[in-house]
Amino acid sequence: MVPVLGRRPVTGAAGSLPRAEAVLERQRGQGLHPGACLVATLDAEPAGLVVVGEARPGVPMAPSTVVRWLSMTKLATALRAAMAWEAGVLSLDDPVQLHLPDFAAGGKGDVTVRHLLTHTAGFRGADDHPTLPAWDDEVARICAEPQEEGWRPGRHAGYSTRAGFLVLAEVVRRALGDDRPWERIVADDVLTPLGMAGSLLAADAATFAALAPRSAAYWATPPASPEPRAVDDDPALAATCVPGSSGRGPVEELPRLLEVLYLGGGGLLSAAAAEAVTARHRAGLLDRTFGAVLDWGLGVIVDAKVHGRDLVPYGFGAAASSRTFGHGGSQSAGLLCDPEVGLVAALACTGMCGDRAHSRRVHEVFTALYEDLTLA
Numbered sequence: 458m459v460p461v462l463g464r465r466p467v468t469g470a471a472g473s474l475p476r477a478e479a480v481l482e483r484q485r486g487q488g489l490h491p492g493a494c495l496v497a498t499l500d501a502e503p504a505g506l507v508v509v510g511e512a513r514p515g516v517p518m519a520p521s522t523v524v525r526w527l528s529m530t531k532l533a534t535a536l537r538a539a540m541a542w543e544a545g546v547l548s549l550d551d552p553v554q555l556h557l558p559d560f561a562a563g564g565k566g567d568v569t570v571r572h573l574l575t576h577t578a579g580f581r582g583a584d585d586h587p588t589l590p591a592w593d594d595e596v597a598r599i600c601a602e603p604q605e606e607g608w609r610p611g612r613h614a615g616y617s618t619r620a621g622f623l624v625l626a627e628v629v630r631r632a633l634g635d636d637r638p639w640e641r642i643v644a645d646d647v648l649t650p651l652g653m654a655g656s657l658l659a660a661d662a663a664t665f666a667a668l669a670p671r672s673a674a675y676w677a678t679p680p681a682s683p684e685p686r687a688v689d690d691d692p693a694l695a696a697t698c699v700p701g702s703s704g705r706g707p708v709e710e711l712p713r714l715l716e717v718l719y720l721g722g723g724g725l726l727s728a729a730a731a732e733a734v735t736a737r738h739r740a741g742l743l744d745r746t747f748g749a750v751l752d753w754g755l756g757v758i759v760d761a762k763v764h765g766r767d768l769v770p771y772g773f774g775a776a777a778s779s780r781t782f783g784h785g786g787s788q789s790a791g792l793l794c795d796p797e798v799g800l801v802a803a804l805a806c807t808g809m810c811g812d813r814a815h816s817r818r819v820h821e822v823f824t825a826l827y828e829d830l831t832l833a
């Protein structure tokens with residue numbers, strides 16, 4: 458398949474976004490991250506770049522640095538689910554049990570595909586597990602999880618870190634009748650067409666070793682940790698595909714996960730389907746995981762400032778329009794697309810400073826980015 462978005466060089470240098478660079482350097486001085494990279498595009502053309510600090514000791518941060526996507530992985534999974542929906546092999550309002558009969562256990566029979574995509578399904582207890590079992594065993598474990606007491610799917614909301622999108626991936630596989638592992642489905646059907654050759658959802662031992670020299674090392678930093686401590690990147694875990702969190706790849710490739718939606722589907726989806734993905738399918742609900750009102754499209758966070766709070770968990774800054782959508786990566790990354798101005802930006806930091814401090818970090822950086830590009 459011919460890539461929808463060709464590989465473009467990342468242009469710019471330190472200083473091309475002076476306000477954003479100053480914010481990231483100040484935050485680095487505060488101990489929030491040893492290194493960070495910010496990449497911005499306007500109408501899918503390079504618009505600015507900031508790199509500060511180190512990816513790992515002795516290795517400067519760069520747009521080619523391989524970073525962990527963490528929860529931004531959900532964007533790739535959501536794109537493949539949207540493709541299946543547009544192809545007519547599943548409906549957003551299909552009960553999950555239609556495709557995965559065992560899922561109805563524990564009172565979950567009313568949960569639909571839309572509920573999975575909008576984090577309103579209500580089985581977050583399945584997110585917590587000390588190990589990562591084999592795929593089929595993990596599916597069975599999640600299916601056996603009961604629905605949260607008193608939960609009304611679609612009426613209650615709570616972000617699912619892991620279980621919801623693994624079930625979503627299995628539903629898509631079954632609807633497609635596709636025996637390929639999920640990491641291969643996403644690589645073949647999403648990442649390769651988008652020209653994201655350096656990105657992947659699972660890395661075997663040889664691939665993990667090959668990526669190591671240009672991969673970021675992560676640190677738990679204040680205020681999440683009193684003293685910075687290394688956050689291990691376990692090769693065994695890296696080899697396990699988790700549809701909501703196991704992605705990794707160069708910072709410079711991340712914008713393409715959202716450019717495809719801004720560019721009328723980019724060849725993966727029709728313009729109408731791309732617009733549907735980024736519309737508000739969940740609005741005004743309190744997210745029980747984050748303790749704040751957050752809005753969602755189909756697998757994407759939609760700007761929630763319309764509800765009266767300027768700073769929200771994993772938000773997009775003070776100047777982002779109400780149509781802005783994207784996602785965050787746990788305590789370390791942020792990705793936004795503002796279709797009102799054609800801006801897509803990816804921020805990756807090597808310090809995991811806790812949800813609250815990270816949300817403020819992203820807010821400050823993205824606000825400064827709009828000022829640098831005179832978009833505020």
